[in-house]
Amino acid sequence: MSKLVELKQISKEYGNKKVLHDISLTIEENQVIAFLGGNGTGKSTILRIISSLERPSSGKVVYPNKSLRIGYVPDRFPKMLRFTPGEYLHYVGRIGGISKEDLNKRIPDLLHRFQLEVMNHKWIMHLSKGNIQKVGIIQAILQKPDLFILDEPISGLDVHAQQELVNIVKEFKKQGSTILLTYHESHKFDDVIETTYYLHHGMISKNNMLAKKQIKLIEVKKIDELIVKQWDEVLHMENKENRLLLYVGLENSDTILSRVLQLQGSIDSVSTIVVDENNQIG
Amino acid sequence: MKELVKYSLYDYIRSNKYFPPVSTYFIFIFVFYTYKPNPVISSYAITALILYIVSVWLCISILSLDAPIQKQMIILHLKSRNRYYLSKLMSVWLVAMVLTVYAFLYPIVFDMFKEPVTLTTGFVSLTNHILLATLGICVASLFSKGLMDNPVNSYGGLSLIVILSIAALGIYNVLPPTFQNIVWILPPSVITQTPLSNWSGENISDLSIFPFVWIIIYSLLLVVLFLKLAKRK
Numbered sequence: 001m002s003k004l005v006e007l008k009q010i011s012k013e014y015g016n017k018k019v020l021h022d023i024s025l026t027i028e029e030n031q032v033i034a035f036l037g038g039n040g041t042g043k044s045t046i047l048r049i050i051s052s053l054e055r056p057s058s059g060k061v062v063y064p065n066k067s068l069r070i071g072y073v074p075d076r077f078p079k080m081l082r083f084t085p086g087e088y089l090h091y092v093g094r095i096g097g098i099s100k101e102d103l104n105k106r107i108p109d110l111l112h113r114f115q116l117e118v119m120n121h122k123w124i125m126h127l128s129k130g131n132i133q134k135v136g137i138i139q140a141i142l143q144k145p146d147l148f149i150l151d152e153p154i155s156g157l158d159v160h161a162q163q164e165l166v167n168i169v170k171e172f173k174k175q176g177s178t179i180l181l182t183y184h185e186s187h188k189f190d191d192v193i194e195t196t197y198y199l200h201h202g203m204i205s206k207n208n209m210l211a212k213k214q215i216k217l218i219e220v221k222k223i224d225e226l227i228v229k230q231w232d233e234v235l236h237m238e239n240k241e242n243r244l245l246l247y248v249g250l251e252n253s254d255t256i257l258s259r260v261l262q263l264q265g266s267i268d269s270v271s272t273i274v275v276d277e278n279n280q281i282g
Numbered sequence: 283m284k285e286l287v288k289y290s291l292y293d294y295i296r297s298n299k300y301f302p303p304v305s306t307y308f309i310f311i312f313v314f315y316t317y318k319p320n321p322v323i324s325s326y327a328i329t330a331l332i333l334y335i336v337s338v339w340l341c342i343s344i345l346s347l348d349a350p351i352q353k354q355m356i357i358l359h360l361k362s363r364n365r366y367y368l369s370k371l372m373s374v375w376l377v378a379m380v381l382t383v384y385a386f387l388y389p390i391v392f393d394m395f396k397e398p399v400t401l402t403t404g405f406v407s408l409t410n411h412i413l414l415a416t417l418g419i420c421v422a423s424l425f426s427k428g429l430m431d432n433p434v435n436s437y438g439g440l441s442l443i444v445i446l447s448i449a450a451l452g453i454y455n456v457l458p459p460t461f462q463n464i465v466w467i468l469p470p471s472v473i474t475q476t477p478l479s480n481w482s483g484e485n486i487s488d489l490s491i492f493p494f495v496w497i498i499i500y501s502l503l504l505v506v507l508f509l510k511l512a513k514r515k
Contacts, residue, residue: 082297092359
């Protein structure tokens with residue numbers, strides 16, 4: 001599988017608030033990836049950085065294929081649009097370089113799939129939240145994207161539109177696209193998601209730190225950071241004043257401790273982290 | 283780019299935000315030519331200077347049309363931030379050109395001048411309108427919503443620059459000789475006024491071309507600066 005996007009040590013800050021911490025991630029073609037986490041954990045920020053809509057405060061985003069087509073569905077599609085869905089999609093398609101002939105075939109088909117054709121005489125600003133969200137989804141798939149990014153796409157959508165979106169995700173997956181999405185309290189995408197990343201306090205992990213209620217925090221010294229990076233058991237690592245803070249699942253803590261001792265590192269402390277109901281580490 | 287220009291112009295018309303600047307200019311021209319006859323060159327020089335101010339207004343209103351997310355969506359489809367902003371500036375420029383044509387033709391059609399508009403005076407006056415409209419757009423772009431989050435800085439800063447640029451000749455005269463060159467930093471909105479008022483209109487070679495070229499250079503520098511700043515946002 002070839003790489004679509006590579007994030008290299010991405011951090012993002014808004015003022016004094018650090019939203020993403022040192023995230024490195026490779027996104028390959030033909031994957032369906034979910035980014036999950038609580039509110040304010042950086043899910044939308046990471047999607048916006050991947051889609052090039054936002055710049056990271058530090059780190060690098062690499063797109064090996066410069067002509068990568070990205071379709072992006074924002075969590076809140078702009079409301080103040082003084083165009084009908086058909087007009088807007090036509091302009092967006094033409095701006096994106098799609099021919100008039102293709103648009104004349106594709107737009108009516110997509111409006112029909114999302115049951116928007118009956119609304120096609122109204123300006124988008126006069127549509128309901130759910131219908132505006134449908135326009136947001138259609139504009140992202142007009143170009144048949146290589147990378148289809150959806151930020152909480154199902155909020156406000158009716159059941160039919162939710163199912164249609166799941167079908168579209170499956171269709172794009174079949175065609176070889178990669179789909180990145182984030183959502184809350186929904187199981188609609190459960191059977192299509194292949195990989196899930198969990199975001200917590202701006203850190204990313206393939207393991208759901210919240211699901212495992214107990215995590216060991218091991219503070220070590222005199223250990224090479226690069227060696228630790230190769231240890232899959234470490235859920236997350238932070239470098240603080242010559243110490244490495246290793247977040248490890250309870251079941252792997254003994255393995256990590258013995259490795260640290262074998263490498264003649266010193267262990268400063270070992271503590272158990274409790275995750276409370278508000279997703280705060282205590 | 284052509285499609286984005288069309289999109290922006292349609293959106294501007296439907297938003298009705300064109301009405302205040304466009305109607306202001308139409309009314310100004312109408313009132314300005316209430317009495318006749320008028321001198322050709324100096325009348326056109328004044329309507330061009332007012333067009334500079336109205337172009338500033340047009341630019342601010344067009345660049346504030348797209349909500350931030352909408353702007354990002356279009357940039358993603360267009361795959362170029364520069365092309366997005368250039369299309370927006372082009373849209374403003376086209377609206378300003380409609381006003382230019384109106385300012386140029388109104389006094390001719392309604393016979394408001396004391397002498398006929400020759401090919402030479404017409405060409406120079408039309409060019410002056412186009413250049414000052416372009417300058418106004420370029421100046422305003424630096425204070426637009428996309429670059430300045432605080433509306434006080436945006437409108438306050440822009441008003442100050444526009445006023446200072448119009449008062450540049452007066453500022454130049456009151457400054458001590460060592461500081462007079464500071465005026466060159468200001469947008470050259472009145473730089474063509476003196477040469478035009480001293481010009482008989484008979485021969486184009488009697489007119490200094492430098493002020494016109496300087497407006498072009500200054501506008502180009504502003505566009506480059508605008509694109510660079512917009513990229514960093």
